[in-house]
Amino acid sequence: MDADRIKEKLNILADAAKYDVSCASSGSNRKNSNKGLGDASNGICHSYTEDGRCVSLLKILLTNHCIFDCAYCVSRKSNDIKRAAFSVQEVVDLTINFYRRNYIEGLFLSSGIFKNADYTMERLVLVAKKLRTEQNFNGYIHLKTIPGASDDLMRLAGLYADRLSVNLEMPTEAGLKLLAPDKSRQDMINPMRFLKNELIQYAEEKKLFKSTPLFAPAGQSTQVIIGATRENDVQILHTADHFYKNYNLKRVYYSGYVPVLADKRLPDLNTAVPMVRENRLYQADWLLRFYGFNVNEIVDQQNPMLDLDIDPKLSWAIRNLHAFPVDINTAPLQMILRVPGIGRLSAQKIVGARKFARLNWEQLKIIGVATNRARYFITCNSNDFERRDLTGTRIKQFILAGSHSKYLRNKPGQLSIF
Numbered sequence: 001m002d003a004d005r006i007k008e009k010l011n012i013l014a015d016a017a018k019y020d021v022s023c024a025s026s027g028s029n030r031k032n033s034n035k036g037l038g039d040a041s042n043g044i045c046h047s048y049t050e051d052g053r054c055v056s057l058l059k060i061l062l063t064n065h066c067i068f069d070c071a072y073c074v075s076r077k078s079n080d081i082k083r084a085a086f087s088v089q090e091v092v093d094l095t096i097n098f099y100r101r102n103y104i105e106g107l108f109l110s111s112g113i114f115k116n117a118d119y120t121m122e123r124l125v126l127v128a129k130k131l132r133t134e135q136n137f138n139g140y141i142h143l144k145t146i147p148g149a150s151d152d153l154m155r156l157a158g159l160y161a162d163r164l165s166v167n168l169e170m171p172t173e174a175g176l177k178l179l180a181p182d183k184s185r186q187d188m189i190n191p192m193r194f195l196k197n198e199l200i201q202y203a204e205e206k207k208l209f210k211s212t213p214l215f216a217p218a219g220q221s222t223q224v225i226i227g228a229t230r231e232n233d234v235q236i237l238h239t240a241d242h243f244y245k246n247y248n249l250k251r252v253y254y255s256g257y258v259p260v261l262a263d264k265r266l267p268d269l270n271t272a273v274p275m276v277r278e279n280r281l282y283q284a285d286w287l288l289r290f291y292g293f294n295v296n297e298i299v300d301q302q303n304p305m306l307d308l309d310i311d312p313k314l315s316w317a318i319r320n321l322h323a324f325p326v327d328i329n330t331a332p333l334q335m336i337l338r339v340p341g342i343g344r345l346s347a348q349k350i351v352g353a354r355k356f357a358r359l360n361w362e363q364l365k366i367i368g369v370a371t372n373r374a375r376y377f378i379t380c381n382s383n384d385f386e387r388r389d390l391t392g393t394r395i396k397q398f399i400l401a402g403s404h405s406k407y408l409r410n411k412p413g414q415l416s417i418f
């Protein structure tokens with residue numbers, strides 16, 4: 001292996017991969033049972049930077065050559081940049097070497113499109129196959145699939161990878177048409193549907209036959225780019241909700257657009273990366289998946305954008321003051337989950353603890369409730385804080401005055417992977 005050339009390729013292809021946020025090595029359960037290398041399981045294989053991006057994987061492109069010309073992408077064919085491509089064996093060797101040195105816990109492999117979807121996808125699958133079958137590698141593998149690749153290749157990919165992602169890229173079909181005219185939404189939806197059905201089928205077979213192989217045990221995910229086109233948060237969250245409900249996605253990743261290319265269809269080069277908006281979308285996504293909210297409660301045509309100053313749960317509570325105060329000692333779990341400052345774990349602890357005693361502020365603090373926020377929305381077994389007749393605007397002001405949220409001061413910037 002020519003070390004200098006490999007290093008150069010690594011610089012180019014790791015740098016080009018950093019714009020794809022759709023990697024997080026959670027939710028897999030591949031065990032090392034054959035004295036092989038690595039062990040991908042919940043909790044051991046992922047770490048996040050401050051802005052939520054995962055860096056514990058070797059995150060590279062197989063190539064940044066591409067036959068397509070997506071306006072938002074540095075690898076687009078019309079962009080004048082240095083090009084490089086790894087061979088299948090080079091990616092395998094790099095992964096194993098980095099893994100042995102403890103630099104990484106797995107591989108996230110994406111690619112520009114060499115000749116056509118199948119030609120490229122075949123190579124991505126070969127990397128995963130070689131790692132599993134020749135190197136006995138049990139670490140985490142996330143493959144990004146190539147839109148338009150055949151079902152057979154998708155099935156093979158699922159047999160070797162832990163997670164597969166089919167990136168939607170733009171939140172709406174119209175946005176995709178504008179910025180990625182070579183791509184078809186249907187080419188993204190077909191593999192998602194195929195993977196969903198395969199995941200269900202393999203899970204059913206596994207119940208009957210223990211020997212059924214794992215199929216993408218960490219499921220499928222997608223990425224949407226935020227801020228490159230004009231979609232509002234209502235559209236973005238409805239898209240996410242639709243794909244969660246109909247394609248059993250594990251995660252939707254929201255990627256704030258990084259302006260790296262001058263193009264009249266795109267925001268100006270000096271436009272800030274919408275990091276705060278990206279974070280608010282993740283919070284809203286969390287409310288959809290774990291807190292029983294629906295999209296229309298979080299954003300609607302009157303409030304089509306998430307409030308950037310405060311999180312979406314607080315924003316909802318302020319708009320719905322008539323639903324409060326909630327008596328923490330009697331309210332149902334679903335309502336306690338809607339109180340700002342009370343997370344899922346705390347809500348469950350409250351419901352468990354109140355069986356034995358009526359809870360007061362001190363006990364709520366011990367449980368982990370952020371009482372500086374929750375105090376405006378709850379009553380408990382204590383008169384220490386008398387709920388004043390505050391307007392939503394005043395509550396927001398009080399909470400913001402005492403807030404230390406890093407997102408209020410967040411400076412836009414792009415993460416460096418290495």
Ligand code: SF4
Nearest residue numbers: 066068070073076112
């Ligand atoms: S197909 Fe993928 S790699 Fe190629 S230009 Fe579009 S986004 Fe970039």
